[in-house]
Amino acid sequence: MAERWLSPRTAGNRAASGARRTTAARRSDHEPAGLGVLENHLGYFLRRAQIAVFQDFIRTLAEIDIGPAQYSVLTVIGSNRGPSQAEVADLLGIERARLVRMLDRLERRGLTIRQPSSTDRRSHALQLTPHGQKLFKRAKALAATHEARLIGRLGAAHHKLLLKALHDFEL
Amino acid sequence: MAERWLSPRTAGNRAASGARRTTAARRSDHEPAGLGVLENHLGYFLRRAQIAVFQDFIRTLAEIDIGPAQYSVLTVIGSNRGPSQAEVADLLGIERARLVRMLDRLERRGLTIRQPSSTDRRSHALQLTPHGQKLFKRAKALAATHEARLIGRLGAAHHKLLLKALHDFEL
DNA sequence: AGACAATAGATGTCGTCAACAACAATATAG
DNA sequence: CTATATTGTTGTTGACGACATCTATTGTCT
Numbered sequence: 001m002a003e004r005w006l007s008p009r010t011a012g013n014r015a016a017s018g019a020r021r022t023t024a025a026r027r028s029d030h031e032p033a034g035l036g037v038l039e040n041h042l043g044y045f046l047r048r049a050q051i052a053v054f055q056d057f058i059r060t061l062a063e064i065d066i067g068p069a070q071y072s073v074l075t076v077i078g079s080n081r082g083p084s085q086a087e088v089a090d091l092l093g094i095e096r097a098r099l100v101r102m103l104d105r106l107e108r109r110g111l112t113i114r115q116p117s118s119t120d121r122r123s124h125a126l127q128l129t130p131h132g133q134k135l136f137k138r139a140k141a142l143a144a145t146h147e148a149r150l151i152g153r154l155g156a157a158h159h160k161l162l163l164k165a166l167h168d169f170e171l
Numbered sequence: 172m173a174e175r176w177l178s179p180r181t182a183g184n185r186a187a188s189g190a191r192r193t194t195a196a197r198r199s200d201h202e203p204a205g206l207g208v209l210e211n212h213l214g215y216f217l218r219r220a221q222i223a224v225f226q227d228f229i230r231t232l233a234e235i236d237i238g239p240a241q242y243s244v245l246t247v248i249g250s251n252r253g254p255s256q257a258e259v260a261d262l263l264g265i266e267r268a269r270l271v272r273m274l275d276r277l278e279r280r281g282l283t284i285r286q287p288s289s290t291d292r293r294s295h296a297l298q299l300t301p302h303g304q305k306l307f308k309r310a311k312a313l314a315a316t317h318e319a320r321l322i323g324r325l326g327a328a329h330h331k332l333l334l335k336a337l338h339d340f341e342l
Numbered sequence: 343a344g345a346c347a348a349t350a351g352a353t354g355t356c357g358t359c360a361a362c363a364a365c366a367a368t369a370t371a372g
Numbered sequence: 373c374t375a376t377a378t379t380g381t382t383g384t385t386g387a388c389g390a391c392a393t394c395t396a397t398t399g400t401c402t
Contacts, residue, residue, distance in 0.1 A: 035262065036250030037311060038243060042321055042330060043224040045337035047239070048264070050221045052340060053214040068218070069388095072209060079207030086350060091206065093219075095390070100352060114351095122350040122397045140208060150213055153341070159213060162336055165329065166216035169223060240359095257379060266361070271381060285380095293368045293379040 053150065060146040066139050073102055074128065074136045077112060082125030084117065111135060224321065231317040237310050244273055245299065245307045248283060253296030255288065282306060 038044045057068055066074070076088050083091075089099045103126070106112040111132035117123035128136055151159045209215045228239055237245070247259050254262075260270045274297070277283040282303035288294035299307055322330045 034247075034250055036246040037314070038246050040334075041314065041318060042334055042337070043221070043228055043239060043317075044243070045334060045340070046217060046221040046224055049337045049340040050214070050217040051264075053217055057214055068214060072215070075207040075209050076205075079205055084350075093222075096351070097353080097391085098389070101387090117350095120350080120398070124351080143208070143212065146214075147212060158336065162333075163211075163213055163216060165333055165336075166213070166220045169216070169220040170324070255379080267380065268362085268382080269360070272358090291369070291379080295380080 056149065057143070057146050060149075061139060061142045064135055064138055064142070066135070069102065070106065071139055071143060073099070073106065074111065074132065074139065077126045078128050078133070078136050082115065082117075082127055084120075084123045085114075085126065086123070088126060106132075227320065228314070228317050231320075232310060232313045235306055235309055235313070237306070240273065241277065242310055242314060244270070244277065245282065245303065245310065248297045249299050249304070249307050253286060253288075253298060255291075255294045256285075256297065257294070259297060277303075 035044075054068055057071075061067070061071070072092050073088060076091055077083060080087070085096060085099055085103065089096045092099075103112060103114065107114070110129055113127055113129055114124035115127055117125050154162065206215075225239055228242075232238070232242070243263050244259060247262055248254060251258070256267060256270055256274065260267045263270075265273075274283060274285065278285070281300055284298055284300055285295035286298055288296050325333065
């Protein structure tokens with residue numbers, strides 16, 4: 001079951017939309033509600049950073065209706081020659097059953113196809129369609145815009161530091 | 172709609188369980204499947220780090236069946252005097268409707284209660300029950316174990332650096 | 343060569359998530 | 373006093389995450 005720290009949402013939060021102060025904001029007139037020990041948990045801040053970044057990504061790619069998960073799958077398919085579903089699922093760390101359903105939706109949108117493997121009749125060689133390639137090209141450009149915005153906000157050095165620190169992250 | 176980068180899972184991955192190499196592993200004998208441009212996306216690595224940390228948290232607190240979301244809610248309720256649902260939802264950045272259902276489940280477990288507010292008949296003052304306080308105490312101890320393990324893995328300096336970098340994260 | 347094990351992909355199912363909508367009761371603003 | 377906003381709740385939807393089970397096919401072992 002997916003679990004997550006709950007954390008303050010970013011763009012689109014109710015507090016941002018309402019003109020009046022929220023109850024929480026009013027409360028801080030006397031005794032601000034606090035996060036307690038959550039302040040010391042890396043997981044909590046990882047989650048909220050992830051939410052913030054994902055929301056910016058989703059907003060940025062909204063015009064082509066591609067979310068982070070779809071982008072990951074398109075990227076792996078587009079970067080490898082006819083990978084199998086097992087390979088894609090393994091690489092991205094998702095259940096094969098889940099990938100089946102994602103591919104179903106991508107196929108319905110005409111973005112990817114399942115080609116019979118020439119060497120293993122159980123397998124498919126996944127490919128982007130011409131339409132999928134075109135859309136993926138646009139997705140990459142938009143994703144680059146999103147990442148540039150992150151870099152702008154964090155600073156190039158900070159962004160690089162985070163990328164490196166998280167890249168080597170292992171438990 | 173919840174979105175996420177897909178990324179390699181950590182503990183419990185199929186590759187870890189099977190004795191034989193996976194298709195992806197075999198493939199690397201000739202042409203390793205790659206992540207493509209995902210390698211350069213902060214969001215991708217944020218997601219996989221978050222997944223790794225959450226899974227360790229969930230394993231660590233499995234004995235008391237408390238996930239990150241429940242822990243967050245219990246922490247805010249336990250750290251504030253009779254907060255309202257609106258306050259808790261605002262602070263944690265979740266929809267009020269969602270908190271209602273979470274509180275329903277926590278109440279069913281006998282961990283929290285909704286006291287009528289003395290000042291606002293629309294509101295509840297949320298509280299941990301004695302059982303909830305006891306369980307929350309145990310949860311804090313287990314969460315500290317989880318965090319200590321993170322610190323052990325990352326190194327205290329690295330952990331602190333990440334915590335600070337993510338703490339100030341804003342989009 | 344044949345039996346058995348493993349793999350690839352698919353479908354079913356369940357509880358929960360995330361989000362949106364709509365509503366009633368109550369508080370606040372004017 | 374009336375209009376607007378807030379609090380909490382219920383309903384609903386598509387997707388997620390996970391597990392189970394199945395068929396077709398390939399690989400391994402004897």
